[in-house]
Amino acid sequence: MEFAFDEADAAFRRDLVDFLDRELADGWERSEFGLGSAVHTDFSRKFVRTLAGRGWLTPHWPERYGGGGQGAWQHFVLGEEMWKRGEPRGPQYMNVNWVGPSLIKYGTEEQKRTLLPPIARGEVFWCQGFSEPEAGTDLAALRTRAVRDGDGYLLNGQKIWTSYADGADHCFLLARTGTVADGRRGISVFLLPLDTPGVEVRPIDGFVGDHSFNEVFLKDVWVPRSRLLGEENKGWDIVRRTLAYERVGAPRYARAALVLDGLADWSRTRGLLHDPGVQEQFGEARALCEAARLLVYRVIDERAKDKEPSPRANQARAAMVQAERAVGDLALDVMGSEALAEGSRGDAQFRNSLGAGIAAGSYEVQLNLITRLILKLPKE
Known part of the structure; x- marks a missing residue:
């Protein structure tokens, strides 16, 4: 091959x-x-x-x-x-x-x-209005409502952890057009201009410095029917496809591997690579970066062949989180207090690794999906 x-x-x-x-x-x-x-x-x-x-x-x-x-x-x-x-x-x-x-x-x-x-x-710029205070890992439990109103809909509800909403022009937003009992069958996708009256965006400060998360509040926001994507109540199929693209949309392993190379150079100049324990940690981090890359490539191969999205995207997403975290932990271990200096390789990678298990789908949810969709394990 x-x-x-x-x-x-x-x-x-x-x-x-x-x-x-x-x-x-x-x-x-x-x-x-x-x-x-x-x-x-x-x-x-x-x-x-x-x-x-x-x-x-x-x-x-x-x-x-x-x-x-x-x-x-x-x-x-x-x-x-x-x-x-x-x-x-x-x-x-x-x-x-x-x-x-x-x-x-x-x-x-x-x-x-x-x-x-x-x-x-x-x-x-667009942002993505999916998560809610009571519906983060379980999107089917979302409560934001869209009610028919003339030739459009009235939206009411709240979104949270909406990246870049404070600077975005539009929001790819999920709302419930059916009943709560409908679950996934009652969800629709709206293409919402964020300058629409009734939309309020509030920044969420990041505890490690830079801010990108926001809350979005919707109060009697009227959106025309022309802004409904696909059919009413059939947004879940769109969501599934969108999430499959999102899982591997940010190849974070590439950044982690580059940081790892820099950490190796830094360690070499200080004689740290002679330590077998340090060598082992570098080897594990490198293996995780390569595993993530190959798993992502499997997903891209499916896409290149016009195949429908598969659970392999969940595998790839989980592997990327492991790679980023491994390189972040290694940076702190080998650099010590120098990794805490603002602007250092260690500082930058540690910040990235903190959000790695949350952005684009939480790590724990990916593991649950892997057990159910790939390993076929029964629900407890």
Whole structure:
């Protein structure tokens, strides 16, 4: 079997790396430029337009929707190199990874015509309104309501942990259009402009510095029926597909592996790599990064072959969390107090690893899904 990238994708990676070397300032990857910081978000708004101008923002989308018509692998090469550099696209990766593809598959022609081009040009940001105070790990328990009102719906409820909502233009939002007893069968997806009257966004301060989470309150928010994605009460199928894209949309193992290389260089100059215990810890972290990469590649292979999303995405997501946490723990162990210095490799990786098990689906929920969907273990 041949596991190497084909020449076209390899050439794309070389061009992309050269481009990022020119475009990104020295030290971009340090924590003060981290995801969620004002510096990062402001920069990303300009950066994504530069990418769009080169056809590199949505290379995997069909050309008729502003994409480059390229395959899933080129899109993922793009994601790997971006995450190695601290994801300079900022929140835009959500737009291009799963919001746009969901619109392409389930949207009306009007929705595609009006909503996709601004994403492809890098002009708008989207956020994702899924979790609620009483429905985080169990989305089927969400309580935000959407009630028919003329030629639209009235939305009332609350979302929490909504990344980048304070700067987003639109929200990919879940609301209950059926009864609570309907469970998953009574959920619909709305494409909500966040400047709609009745929407209030409140930031949630991060305890490790940068802020990216928010609460979103909806009080008698009227949204036209044209902003309903797919059919009423049938949003769960859209959600399942969206989550499968989200699970591997951020290849965090690529960033963790790069940090690991830097930690190895740091340790080598201080003579720490002669310690068998340190060697073992580096080996375990490297193995976890490689395992995550290969599991993610299995998911991308399915996507490249137009297969339906599978539980392998849950496996890959859990493996990425393990890799990020292993590198974060290693940084603290080998660097000691130096890892606590703001802007150091240890500091940046530790911050990233704290959120690794929450963002894009909590680690524990992924393990539960793996036991049920892959191992076929009975529920207790």
